[in-house]
Amino acid sequence: MQDIPELENCRLCEWQCGVNRLEGELGVCRIGRPKVASAVLHPAPPQSYTIFLSGCNFRCLGCQNWSIAHFPDTNETPRGYVEPECLGEEAYDVVNSREGKFLGADRIFFSGGSPTPSLPYVEQVVREARKIGDIKVNYDTNGFLTVDSLKRVIEFTDSITFDIKAYHDDVHRALTGAPVEPVLRNARYLAENAREKLWEFRILLIPKISVGEIKPLVDYISGIDPTLPLNFLAFRPNFVLENYKGASKELMEKAVRMAKEGGLENVDWSGRVGLPGRLSEKTSDKYENKGGEIAGGIAKEAGCVTHPRNCVACELEHECPIKNYRPAKKSI
Ligand code: SF4
Ligand code: SF4
DSSP states (O other): OOOOGGGGGSSSSSSOOOBGGGGGGOOTTTSOOOOOEEEEEEEOOSSSSEEEOOOOOOOOOTTTTHHTTTTTOOOTTBBBBOOOHHHHHHHHHHHHHHHHHHTTTOOOESSSSSGGGGGHHHHHHHHHHHHHHHHOEEEEOOOOOOOHHHHHHHHHSSSSEEEEOOSSHHHHHHHHSOOOOHHHHHHHHHHHHHHEEEEEEEEEOOOTTTHEEEEEEEEHHHHHHHHTTTTEEEEEOOGGGGTTTOOHHHHHHHHHHHHHTTSSSSSESSSSOOOOOOOOOOOTTSSSSEEEEEEHHHHHHTTSSSSSGGGGGOTTSSSSSSOOOOSSSSOO
């Protein structure tokens, strides 16, 4: 097992917990040593061998990988700790296999959960793979890294897929449990300092909740550079939002239209649309914007006790009803 001394005082993401993960102390992500949930050839662009790291530093209501993201509370990490030498070699071999070439895979794609709580391990895996030969790497992020961590990611990657869940702080907190400022700061940092590494910004569109976020996000991104790539992702009912209505084609097309009117030149949408569900009547008055009121109300209904949501300062940080929510429906 390769050493990761910085886990003794973990400050990999913007929660900056400072806990000793090697001695069993837990931060917001609640994970100790990095663990691997699964790894598969994945056809979504950029085609890749995608490694899903267990655990996440967010607690998103609509998580589509909730059983991976909420490790260790879900106890689901099928592969557990894999030696970086083994995983690096495996990833290199699969990308260069007949199946990998047939799919068009040309890189290792780190996802989760979130790969950030496992960043030093990701670096080890990349180093090991590149000892064998050249290989590209994509890093999929929710944007909630420290600037130091982001600089490290820029250093070893060829592409970065970057999710922005909301523009307004209250809406972002209601959806994820975390503040938005570091995410917007990092989006700007990446666009201004390593534009060529940005595969695309990704904005999940949830009916009603995200509608008020489209214009300010478009203005924010086009204000940095109108040529930045943006993809709107259609929300599919999942996890705490398992009964919520999926995004419609009209909503996705409207968002693309708004983005183009807002000056963005490189914008598209993707995902399954029209999935059935219902909008929520529950609202919380602890949020300023409509999307925050609705998402906050749903979080409250599911047992979240701190509003606006703020997982690092919550009395239930380690007994979180959201992390322990178990949907009746399977993920789609
Ligand atoms: S939440 Fe972030 S800072 Fe806290 S222990 Fe996890 S990775 Fe480290
Ligand atoms: S209950 Fe507390 S820790 Fe859990 S999601 Fe809500 S704010 Fe975060």
